[in-house]
Amino acid sequence: MNLRFLETFVWVARLKSFRLTAEKLFTTQASVSSRIAALESELDVRLFIRDSKGVSLTPAGLTVLDHAERMLEVQRALRQSLDDDARLQQGYLRLGAMDTVIHTWLSPLVARLMERYPAVEIELTADTARNLCDLLQKGYLDVVFQTDFIRHETVRNLSLARYPMRWIAARGSLYDRDYASLEDLAKERIITFSKQSRPHQDVLNLLHAHGIAAPRVNCVNSASAITRLVQDGFGIGALPPALVARALASGELVLLGLDSGLPPLEAVASWRTGVGLELVERVVEIARAVVAEQAGEAGAGYLLPADEPA
Template sequence: MNLKFLETFVWVARLQSFSLTAEKMFSTQAAISSRIASLEEELGLRLFVRDSRGVSLTLEGLKVLDYAEQMLEVQRALKHSLDNTNPQQGLVRIGVMDTVIHTWLSPLMSTLMQTFPAVEIEITADAARNLCDQLQKGYLDIVFQTDLIRHESVRNLELAHYPMHWIAASNSIYARPYASLAEMASERIITFVKNSRPHQDVLNLLHAHGISTPRVSCVNSVSAMTRLIRDGFGIGALPAALVAKPLASGELIQLEPGTRLPQLDVVASWRAGVGLELIESIVDMSRQVVSQYAADVGPLRMVPAPGLNNRRTLE
């Protein structure tokens, strides 16, 4: 039995798409279809159902998937036992939201490159919603973003929470006491990209306090957002970790209108399965890096998720 055909079968089952599998395996859709057809002919079984909704496994295909993953794991273990002197190689595609880039991505990359110097790393920065979509389509291997991904082939690990604050430039017109959230909401609020988790949290909080038409400006770049806040163009709704230095110097201040913002969660999400041990190693690495980063900056900037050191993985 051709192990390359089995590997192709496993990826079609995971991605539920012939075209995405072709991209993943640097092949053509015709070649992928031919491999699956050959495997079905050899086994005398129909492995997939193809319809307008996409590709799904048959009952026989589900049984074959379990054995196929076991066979690929044996192949991987055999190769490793025969040649364990070579460093780990391959390409890892990591998706990150802006907040991670500006806080603990650098120590993670430093640790990753020291541990796996031969691994090629590709970084994609995007909004959480887009990162989740790209992971499920197979364009990314692991993403660090805000939401749990409910998908049968995706695992999630809650990493940490960023406390969110109302922040303004200390020399701006906004640097004054506010008696209530409603009073503060009459000013311009600056926050993350539209429809992101923090943007929705800000809107929900304001609406819950009867503020139906707030002036909220959405910015899709953390650098641009913090620049606008520092230059006095509005009140920021963002994690204090992103502006730790200007807060410490007094250039920025935290406002206390009596109502706190919901925290911003950070979740690692990745595809589960045989042959993805490198991804699992990076997830474990991120857990350690986040724990250390949180310890360094303190609970006002970042709080590790409960049980992080015991690695609580959510399917």
């Protein structure tokens, strides 16, 4: 039995799409269809149902999936026993990250990966947490660093870090003053991340809990744009200090004295499970080590490893 055909079958079952499987395996959709047809002919069963809703497994397909995954796991174990780390030295890795990660510890992570796996081609995608989750589930990315756990049977999640959130303003601006309460601060313009993002929801929930109606909350997709707007005195930023550490150190921006009341912003690694994803597992472990190092350098007010109490 051709193990490449079995691998193709497993990815179609995971992604529920012949097209996405072809992109994942760097082949054509016709080739994927041919492999599935050959496997069905060899086993004398129909493996998939294709209709207007997409692709789904037949009862026979569910049975074959269980055995196929075990056979591929045996193959993986055999290869690993013969050549553990060398096999991971080549390949293609697609990373996705939200802005906060890109502006804090993504560069040290990529540098570590390039040093450890110099022959691995790394492709980076910057996007919102919501879009990154969607791209991962569609098979366009291998691992993403964003804010939320993805609840899906084929996806694993690991909380890596937490960013404390503070109210931040430009030094000397009309917003650089003492605030008696959250209600007092909420009279001003607030700038935070994109609509429906975790920080945006947390800001709205906090204001709602204090009975503040119709707050002036401005949502911006780019971390660089948020920083620039706050520096230019457009409003008060609801931000992790780690994102603007240099501007705070230079005195361009200041932390307002009022406790933000906002929960920390989480950074979560999410990746697909299954055979053939050993490199991704290693990447997540390296990311956890890099975050711990960066947190030690930055300090608790800027970055905390996920397993460290606030």
